[in-house]
Amino acid sequence: SQELEQSPQSLIVQEGKNLTINCTSSKTLYGLYWYKQKYGEGLIFLMMLQKGGEEKSHEKITAKLDEKKQQSSLHITASQPSHAGIYLCGADPSGGGADGLTFGKGTHLIIQP
Amino acid sequence: GAVVSQHPSRVICKSGTSVKIECRSLDFQATTMFWYRQFPKKSLMLMATSNEGSKATYEQGVEKDKFLINHASLTLSTLTVTSAHPEDSSFYICSARDSGLPNYNEQFFGPGTRLTVL
Numbered sequence: 001s002q003e004l005e006q007s008p009q010s011l012i013v014q015e016g017k018n019l020t021i022n023c024t025s026s027k028t029l030y031g032l033y034w035y036k037q038k039y040g041e042g043l044i045f046l047m048m049l050q051k052g053g054e055e056k057s058h059e060k061i062t063a064k065l066d067e068k069k070q071q072s073s074l075h076i077t078a079s080q081p082s083h084a085g086i087y088l089c090g091a092d093p094s095g096g097g098a099d100g101l102t103f104g105k106g107t108h109l110i111i112q113p
Numbered sequence: 114g115a116v117v118s119q120h121p122s123r124v125i126c127k128s129g130t131s132v133k134i135e136c137r138s139l140d141f142q143a144t145t146m147f148w149y150r151q152f153p154k155k156s157l158m159l160m161a162t163s164n165e166g167s168k169a170t171y172e173q174g175v176e177k178d179k180f181l182i183n184h185a186s187l188t189l190s191t192l193t194v195t196s197a198h199p200e201d202s203s204f205y206i207c208s209a210r211d212s213g214l215p216n217y218n219e220q221f222f223g224p225g226t227r228l229t230v231l
Contacts, residue, residue: 033219035222040204040225040227041224041225042119042206042222042223042224042225043157043206043208043222045219045221045222088156088157090157098145099162100147100149100159100161100162100172100208100220101157101159101208101220102159103156103157103158104156105155105156106156
């Protein structure tokens with residue numbers, strides 16, 4: 001089965017600073033998703049990556065999938081309090097969307113004013 | 114965008130009772146829905162895949178007689194936790210794929226249901 005390891009587990013960043021969260025897979029990533037979650041709430045979709053070397057950006061968040069499709073990174077530029085939360089990477093085992101996702105354990109992001 | 118709702122958002126029940134959780138796709142049809150469970154400060158674990166008109170597929174270690182899944186329509190899947198016990202207390206989240214977009218693989222997640230069994 002596929003396993004996702006996220007690092008760091010938790011991160012405290014001063015407001016305005018940049019940060020990066022990593023997600024490493026034990027197997028090839030055919031579909032990699034990034035979500036944000038406030039504790040005890042549902043998931044907010046951020047981005048989906050499928051192709052090796054792919055990079056997507058939305059506002060101040062950029063996600064990349066490496067060429068070998070085994071690692072993804074999420075980069076936040078000029079962090080804001082609204083970025084605080086738990087970031088989860090999820091993998092689609094087959095890439096076809098027919099299967100449930102396997103998630104990493106999450107990265108808890110705290111933004112200090 | 115696509116919206117998935119869950120009901121109830123919170124439920125507290127006594128040990129031994131059964132609880133039904135609904136997952137609805139509000140503006141799209143979903144032949145496939147997924148049920149996840151999340152324990153405090155842990156990640157989401159896939160429990161089962163709910164297929165409209167057929168039996169659900171359960172992940173290893175998930176008791177199908179304990180967690181009954183019914184996907185009777187293209188917009189509704191239900192998860193019933195039977196004879197609930199305190200160890201079943203958890204956050205249950207569903208997701209759905211838009212079956213009208215076969216080439217688009219995003220899963221839309223519901224807001225979750227927090228179950229507390231006393």
